[in-house]
Amino acid sequence: MPKLNNANDLESLRSELQRARKNFRTTLTLCGGTGCQASQSRSVIDALKKEVNKQGLDKSVxxxxxxCHxxxxxxPLMVIEPGNIFYCHITPEDVSEIITQTLLNNVIIEKLLYTDPITGKKSQTEAEIPFYKAQDRQLLSQNRLVDPCSIEDFIAIGGYSALTKVLAKMTPEKIINEIKESGLRGRGGGGxxxxxKWADCKAAHGDEKYVIxxxxxxxxxxxxxxxxLEGNPHLVLEGILIGAFAIGAAQGYIYVRKEYPLAVEHARIAIKQAREYGLLGEKILGSKFSFDVEIARGGGAFxxxxxxxxxxxxxxxxxxxxxKDVHTVE
Ligand SMILES: Cc1cc2nc3c(=O)[nH]c(=O)nc-3n(C[C@H](O)[C@H](O)[C@H](O)COP(=O)(O)O)c2cc1C
Ligand code: FES
Incomplete structure (x- = not known):
């Protein structure tokens, strides 16, 4: 991986990645989250990759x-683009039919479509399914667009551009003010x-600040x-980096449940990749800002x-x- 020395390096890499992705005629996104892995999505993914290679489609698919979707x-479920076709309860035996029917002949496989348990109506796309219709996904909406183990996927959809903006154009005060105007609240029960939180931490005594x-x-x-964390760990890292810059921290921690092995693994891979690209470490993107993150695993105590x-x-x-007579941020 080439180290990114400045914002221009990141933008050049982004353009290159976007160009490379345009060469693919079709994208098959299979869910590899914990839920789908429990219903054997790994064997579907392996079978699909094998079949795509066997049929010589690896340059176009x-x-x-x-x-998690x-x-x-x-x-196990899958979304096929273009067309936003949604298949569910897929087995490895369905794979060759998906390729020959849907990919090569534009034929929809009825038995893999979602069936509404009440009306019996089938839905061809994710957008038609009642479960999704009622949702306005924000943070998790990108899950389907990235492989969590690929920093390149994240960069291709605009990842780390908010960090670039912050480092080049914003002061910590301006960031905190923008966060205030956005109305952003914690996702814990207290909201x-x-x-x-960021302003109090920035103003707290002591030079050493931490993001947790x-x-x-x-x-x-x-x-x-x-x-x-499982689905889009770089999104979390980018947020941590922006928070760190705003409060003046050089070190961060992700405290994550030990019982979430996939989340821990993906966070580890993301940190390693971000370090290799120079998005964590000394003088990030050629700025004066240095910051790194460690993972700490919780032992299961609520x-x-x-x-x-x-x-x-x-x-x-x-x-x-x-x-809490002394507040957490202090
Ligand atoms: C007993 C107890 C357990 C908690 N467990 C969690 C937890 O597992 N995850 C979490 O984010 N916050 C938990 N909180 C809330 C945290 O203390 C804290 O308010 C929260 O992490 C702040 O998150 P925010 O930045 O989203 O506001 C817990 C609070 C209590 C009293
Ligand atoms: S883990 Fe696949 S949809 Fe949730």
Whole structure:
């Protein structure tokens, strides 16, 4: 991987990646999230890659393994572009039919379409499915567009351009003000305004500041942190970098549940790739800003998701909360 020395290097790489992706006539995105892996999506993905190569389609068909699309009960599932065709409950035996029928002859395979359990109506595209119709996905909407293990996929859809903008054109005060105007709030139960957290941390005593990304997610079945770290870890890293620049931190931590092995693995790969490109480390993109991230794995204690217990755990102490007479940011 070439090290990116400035914003122009990043933009050149982005153009190159976008050009390369335009050469593919079709993109098959298979979900490789934890839910779909539990219904054997790995064997479907392997069979599909094998068949694409066997039929000599590897230059025109891009097979992407993505994170969760949200509809895990229908897995293994796939979206075919162009056309936004949605197939579900796919087995390895369906693979050759998908290639010969849908890819080469534009024939829709009825048995792989989603069937509404009440009306019995079949849907051809994701957009027609009632489950998706009622949603306006924001953070998770990109999951389908990126392979979480490919920083290139993320860069191709505009990844790290917000970081470039921040480093080139914005002061920490301006960032915090923009976050305030956006109304962005924490996704924890408290809905705490993010701008206040960042402003208080920036103003706190002491030169050493840290960013901690709380991905402990103790609430059973919540899966929001897992879905984003598993599916789009670079999005999280870019957010951490912007927060770090705003508060003046040089070090960050992602505190993530040990029971989320895929999220941990994808976060690790993302950090490694970002370091190789120079998006983490010393003098990022030729600026004066240096920053790095480490992963800390939670040991399964629900209470360690609470901010003060989490910080104690990070420091190697017993993960117990303390009274907040001194606020977390201080
Ligand atoms: C017992 C307890 C457990 C918590 N567990 C979590 C958790 O698993 N993940 C989380 O993000 N916040 C958890 N919180 C909330 C955090 O203390 C903190 O408010 C939150 O991480 C702030 O997130 P925000 O930046 O999205 O506002 C917990 C709080 C308590 C009291
Ligand atoms: S893991 Fe595949 S849709 Fe959720």
């Amino acid at each position: 891009y097979v992407r393994t993505s994170g 949200g509809f895990c009960e229908q897995g 705490f305004p993010t701008s206040r 990304c709380n991905a402990d997610e103790g609430d059973p079945g919540a899966y929001m942190d897992r879905s984003i 209470v360690c998701g609470e901010s003060t217990a989490l910080m104690a755990s990070l420091e190697g102490k017993v993960g117990e909360p303390r009274p």
